[in-house]
Amino acid sequence: MNICVYCASSDQISPEFFDAARELGALIAKNGHTLIFGGGSGGLMGAVGKGALENGGHVIGIAPKFFDEPGVLMKNEAEFIFTETMSERKAIMEEMADAFIALPGGIGTFEEFFEVLTLKQLGRHSKSISLLNTRDYYDDFNSMLILTAKRGFMSAACLDLYKMCATPEEALAHCLDVEANVGSIRKLTDYNK
Numbered sequence: 083m084n085i086c087v088y089c090a091s092s093d094q095i096s097p098e099f100f101d102a103a104r105e106l107g108a109l110i111a112k113n114g115h116t117l118i119f120g121g122g123s124g125g126l127m128g129a130v131g132k133g134a135l136e137n138g139g140h141v142i143g144i145a146p147k148f149f150d151e152p153g154v155l156m157k158n159e160a161e162f163i164f165t166e167t168m169s170e171r172k173a174i175m176e177e178m179a180d181a182f183i184a185l186p187g188g189i190g191t192f193e194e195f196f197e198v199l200t201l202k203q204l205g206r207h208s209k210s211i212s213l214l215n216t217r218d219y220y221d222d223f224n225s226m227l228i229l230t231a232k233r234g235f236m237s238a239a240c241l242d243l244y245k246m247c248a249t250p251e252e253a254l255a256h257c258l259d260v261e262a263n264v265g266s267i268r269k270l271t272d273y274n275k
Contacts (some may be wrong), residue, residue, distance in 0.1 A: 086179035089126035090187040106250035107133025157268035
């Protein structure tokens with residue numbers, strides 16, 4: 083299984099986030115899965131990549147050519163795919179992935195999560211989506227989505243299209259859940275579900 087992980091490239095975050103990312107990478111590798119990620123050598127991207135590589139995993143980094151600066155990418159450690167644009171990068175990641183896990187991150191991670199969630203809501207894929215909620219990072223984020231549904235800006239059915247996960251083990255287990263909910267364009271207007 084190809085598991086796409088979205089996460090922060092920042093190094094300015096607490097060590098617990100790095101530990102969870104490295105653990106997830108190790109679990110992906112130990113269970114015989116391939117890690118698809120943004121290819122960064124720093125932040126949680128670097129941690130998840132190193133966790134997988136240290137445990138003999140197959141790792142594929144995908145990044146636009148303009149990221150190819152000294153020390154930015156793990157291009158010598160991982161298999162690498164270069165793209166021209168960020169949009170092309172996301173499209174390849176989405177196409178190659180069998181499941182998605184969003185670790186804590188910033189606006190880039192949020193954008194990637196919302197894109198795959200939107201596509202799932204529209205019935206364009208049926209792949210599992212997990213939020214790894216390390217140190218309760220996604221609590222307020224999830225509350226905003228619940229409020230969005232409560233106020234009628236999206237169908238409540240959309241809340242069933244992803245799973246909040248407390249641990250890397252739980253996030254990986256959700257990737258393997260073949261019963262993960264599927265969206266449909268018809269559910270977009272069913273605000274009472």
